[in-house]
Amino acid sequence: xxxxxxxxxxxxxxxxxxxxxxxxxxxxxxxxxxxxxxxxxxxxxxxxxxxxxxxxxxxxxxxxxxxxxxxxxxxxxxxxxxxxxxxxxxxxxxxxxxxxxxxxxxxxxxxxxxxxxxxxxxxxxxxxxxxxxxxxxxxxxxxxxxxxxxxxxxxxxxxxxxxxxxxxxxxxx
Amino acid sequence: xxxxxxxxxxxxxxxxxxxxxxxxxxxxxxxxxxxxxxxxxxxxxxxxxxxxxxxxxxxxxxxxxxxxxxxxxxxxxxxxxxxxxxxxxxxxxxxxxxxxxxxxxxxxxxxxxxxxxxxxxxxxxxxxxxxxxxxxxxxxxxxxxxxxxxxxxxxxxxxxxxxxxxxxxxxxxxxxxxxxxxxxxxxxxxxxxxxxxxxxxxxxxxxxxxxxxxxxxxxxxxxxxxxxxxxxxxxxxxxxxxxxxxxxxxxxxxxxxxxxxxxxxxxxxxxxxxxxxxxxxxxxxxxxxxxxxxxxxxxxxxxxxxxxxxxxxxxxxxxxxxx
Numbered sequence: 001x002x003x004x005x006x007x008x009x010x011x012x013x014x015x016x017x018x019x020x021x022x023x024x025x026x027x028x029x030x031x032x033x034x035x036x037x038x039x040x041x042x043x044x045x046x047x048x049x050x051x052x053x054x055x056x057x058x059x060x061x062x063x064x065x066x067x068x069x070x071x072x073x074x075x076x077x078x079x080x081x082x083x084x085x086x087x088x089x090x091x092x093x094x095x096x097x098x099x100x101x102x103x104x105x106x107x108x109x110x111x112x113x114x115x116x117x118x119x120x121x122x123x124x125x126x127x128x129x130x131x132x133x134x135x136x137x138x139x140x141x142x143x144x145x146x147x148x149x150x151x152x153x154x155x156x157x158x159x160x161x162x163x164x165x166x167x168x169x170x171x172x173x
Numbered sequence: 174x175x176x177x178x179x180x181x182x183x184x185x186x187x188x189x190x191x192x193x194x195x196x197x198x199x200x201x202x203x204x205x206x207x208x209x210x211x212x213x214x215x216x217x218x219x220x221x222x223x224x225x226x227x228x229x230x231x232x233x234x235x236x237x238x239x240x241x242x243x244x245x246x247x248x249x250x251x252x253x254x255x256x257x258x259x260x261x262x263x264x265x266x267x268x269x270x271x272x273x274x275x276x277x278x279x280x281x282x283x284x285x286x287x288x289x290x291x292x293x294x295x296x297x298x299x300x301x302x303x304x305x306x307x308x309x310x311x312x313x314x315x316x317x318x319x320x321x322x323x324x325x326x327x328x329x330x331x332x333x334x335x336x337x338x339x340x341x342x343x344x345x346x347x348x349x350x351x352x353x354x355x356x357x358x359x360x361x362x363x364x365x366x367x368x369x370x371x372x373x374x375x376x377x378x379x380x381x382x383x384x385x386x387x388x389x390x391x392x393x394x395x396x397x398x399x400x401x402x403x404x405x406x407x408x409x410x411x412x413x414x415x416x417x418x419x420x421x422x423x424x425x426x427x428x429x430x431x432x433x434x435x436x437x438x439x440x441x442x443x444x445x446x447x448x449x450x451x452x453x454x455x456x457x458x459x460x461x462x463x464x465x466x467x468x469x470x471x472x473x474x475x476x477x478x479x480x481x482x483x484x485x486x487x488x489x490x491x492x493x494x495x496x
Contacts, residue, residue: 031229032225057186068210073222079200086189086190
């Protein structure tokens with residue numbers, strides 16, 4: 001029996017949300033995936049991957065949720081990352097809809113850019129403005145985290161693509 | 174894309190951004206207190222974080238063996254070196270404790286005899302055929318030890334040095350019949366001579382002989398060296414009176430003495446190399462009454478007695494001839 005579209009959509013987004021919670025838990029697990037003290041931010045690739053396949057309002061809300069979860073696990077002001085991730089996801093969706101193709105290179109560039117913007121957002125408002133000592137060192141560590149996060153994009157992208165293909169009649173390509 | 178910015182969707186997103194900005198301002202104004210959306214999301218996030226922590230612990234425990242093998246190896250080597258160092262320190266600690274105890278013994282000895290010079294020594298050998306507890310120590314002439322030097326512990330008199338080499342010495346104990354030590358019972362001031370016997374040595378006892386028949390010594394009395402001979406310092410504890418009986422001759426009494434020192438159980442001793450009033454060891458063993466007895470002296474007396482007997486026979490023959 002074929003599922004109704006609304007049911008498929010509900011299940012799909014349910015899976016997206018569950019996956020987002022799971023990846024947020026993974027990114028905050030002590031010591032997991034840590035290389036020389038640098039850990040990836042897994043919610044960013046997930047939000048960006050969803051942004052490539054869904055519409056702008058939905059991805060905006062999804063990006064907002066991803067940012068909120070990151071705020072909670074990072075102990076930042078609630079909404080700090082939510083705002084920037086939401087805006088980035090909407091921009092990525094619009095670019096995907098009107099300007100760029102959905103391929104691995106564009107996905108990696110998008111993830112890198114979003115991750116860098118979030119990192120700079122944090123660097124400026126939580127470190128540079130307060131003139132902390134060693135702020136330069138934090139900048140380089142932020143860059144390392146950005147690149148490490150981008151490395152996680154391909155597997156998460158293909159997972160989201162597979163979920164989308166299961167529950168959507170067509171996949172944006 | 175232009176129609177997106179004119180659409181309702183864009184306005185909804187702008188509204189959402191404004192709401193988010195308001196939530197941020199409210200959160201900042203409350204000094205970090207969690208807002209309602211934050212609390213609700215955290216309730217949902219915490220189980221996932223716990224699950225991830227469990228996965229993380231299992232993952233890191235499994236792979237840490239491989240990733241941290243080099244560090245574990247180096248830490249293992251360092252810990253081995255630390256253990257070896259601690260073991261060495263433990264040996265030094267044990268030695269320090271032993272030395273401390275021995276120094277305490279020296280201190281106790283010096284409290285009663287401040288003029289004595291002591292050389293500590295370890296017992297390195299006991300002859301299994303000897304029934305009087307004789308033993309060999311690890312110090313000799315190069316350490317200032319000479320024959321006739323008294324040997325003591327913190328508890329009391331052990332014996333004397335009967336023969337000595339450069340790095341060793343043989344000790345005859347107070348259980349031996351060859352020893353003669355001038356002694357005095359502290360309470361009654363009764364003097365006598367400490368010497369051993371085979372039957373008493375079996376029981377670990379020695380005896381104090383030549384006691385006056387009317388002595389008032391009692392069991393439990395403390396016996397110490399008299400110090401009049403010059404071979405032993407005074408007031409070195411010898412033992413306690415165990416029993417008193419009449420000697421075989423019936424003229425004097427003999428007391429069985431329980432030595433203060435466990436002669437057969439000791440591991441370390443002190444040799445008194447010098448003390449105030451020490452006599453030379455070249456002379457014979459002197460008893461407290463001033464008489465002396467030794468192989469040399471007995472031979473000399475024998476020669477002198479023979480000489481005197483020859484003289485007397487010559488004089489008698491000459492007298493006879495004169496007559």
